Amino acid sequence: MLSVSEMRFGYSGEDTLKSIGFAVGPGEFVALMGPNGSGKTTMMRCINRVLKVRGGSIEIGGDDVLSLSLEDLAKVCATVPADASLDFVLTVRDFVSLGRSPYVTNIWWDSREDEEMVDRALRDFGIAGYAGRRLSEVSSGERARVLLAKGVVQTPKVMLVDEPSAHLDIKYKIQVMEILKKLSRKGLSIVIASHDINLLTRFCDRVMLLSRGRIVGYGPPAEVVTEESIREVFDIEVKTVMSDGVVYVLPTGSTMDLDL
């Protein structure tokens, strides 16, 4: 579904993303894992063309992403940010319906089909009860579902999700991951960037380990996430534990080298 080959990017001078190549199949749930500055968010911003790549190719469903119009790209690739701007008083429904923007042909009100699709998403994500509330009036956990609902009504083939659970408590972190897992089982290809290694290993089909703009591992979590690879990439001692076939990481080392 998503195929990236020889992708390079740099802000100035040296490449910060170096010859990135990978493929994500239909319905696959893929985790981007790596330390701060390893290139996770930059990679997503290259795929959705917020940043201009220096070279390589990106395809979604056989379409060349680099030659699609931005509107056509928005029909195949949705981006879900970590949180929404609360500066203005958009309602939950207004916000979700913005996901239909790439398809809208009416100059003013939404079409009946678009409205029905938004209503369905509001119900599916359990946010119909506060559809008329302002986005700033719902909790962080509810807002995370609103953000996902907006991505879903965009009916993309690929969804890029950046740090969706950074500000959520453990219940909502799991809820977000369960929602994403279900969406992927329905055929949506999902790429998620997060620092929550254990959530990623529990829910994702494959893990891509990034270090200094390079892919250093890509495969099933149990194969990629090892004590050696985490030590190598994150520079921290860890122990790995298997439970119900899932690999979990327990930090055991220390980073403290300051004489305070």
Next chain:
Amino acid sequence: MTNAEGGPADAEMLAGNTVIRGTAHLKRRMAAAIALGMASMLLLYVFSLTMGAYSLSFAGAWDAMVEIIKNGGPQSTDAKVLFFSRMPRSLCVIMVGAGLAAAGAVMQALIRNPLVDPYITGISSGASFGVLLFTIGGASLGALVNANYVIPVVAVIGAIAAFMLTMTVAEISGGRAMSYVLGGAVITMGLSAGTTLITSFNIDELHSVSIWLFGSFADLRWEQAGIIFFPILLVLLFLLCNARSLNKMLLGEEQAHSLGMNARTYKRNMMIVVAALTALCVAFCGVIGFVGLIVPHLTRMIVGGDHRMLLPTAMIVGANILLAADIFCKSALSYVELPIGAIISVVGVPLFIYIMAKEGRKYAM
């Protein structure tokens, strides 16, 4: 799909039984606000026609207006007074009120901060400085061409030049909302210094300069009204057609981009449109601040932030507020007309401080 919380309320939603409140209540509010606003605008408009040295009752003004519409022009003395001196002025007040309110709402969406408007970002001052330069320095040019046609052009040039300067200062200092406010303040100070210098060399023009500085609709006739009415109307219609895109801009450039729009280019182009709209508004009546700041804020409290509802409502509210302010300026003192820009500022400054104190912390300054 099922909901992870799995509570009874959610189960009901998943069963499809939940009534989705959505935005129907906001649409009803918008319809009510526009209907009431149109009715009050008509009443204020006729009331404003009664104001002036030549005495006219409300019924007399109404009859004269009906006569003008029926006959396609004025015949009686009452109708002539209305048609040639008062109607163009009040029509301009309506258009300028709607235009400044819309310009403020659009600028706030583009910069993603409700604490900015064309006045604060220096655009209004740029337009009026352009006009001042022309009226004082371009007398010889004025002899060659009709000044009424040149004034809106120099206003637009001044506004866009000021906007470019503000935008450059804001972008090189981080591009945040506070950068625009500070950049606008600096540019406004510079333009104010320029105005003082020009005036000090042309002390005879002090009175006409003060009209530009404080704002006044007193001298507007059909010659000026005809020039700004349709361009402002066209820009307002264009902005209404952009309501959906402005909603996307509320999400920020990156999210707007992921919804299929070239947000950076769109923002730049729309800022130029806003600068031109502001320039048309202040071209003949001078600087009127705070309408673009206060009106969108008040309107958001009624109909929310969706620009499909915010923009038309803000236009109507802006027209009403400026019309009411103009009536006050004409009627407060019997011997002199108060400058409308100063009166709006007297009300606008404390309101701005209130909004800033109440909401300023919420925004990425």
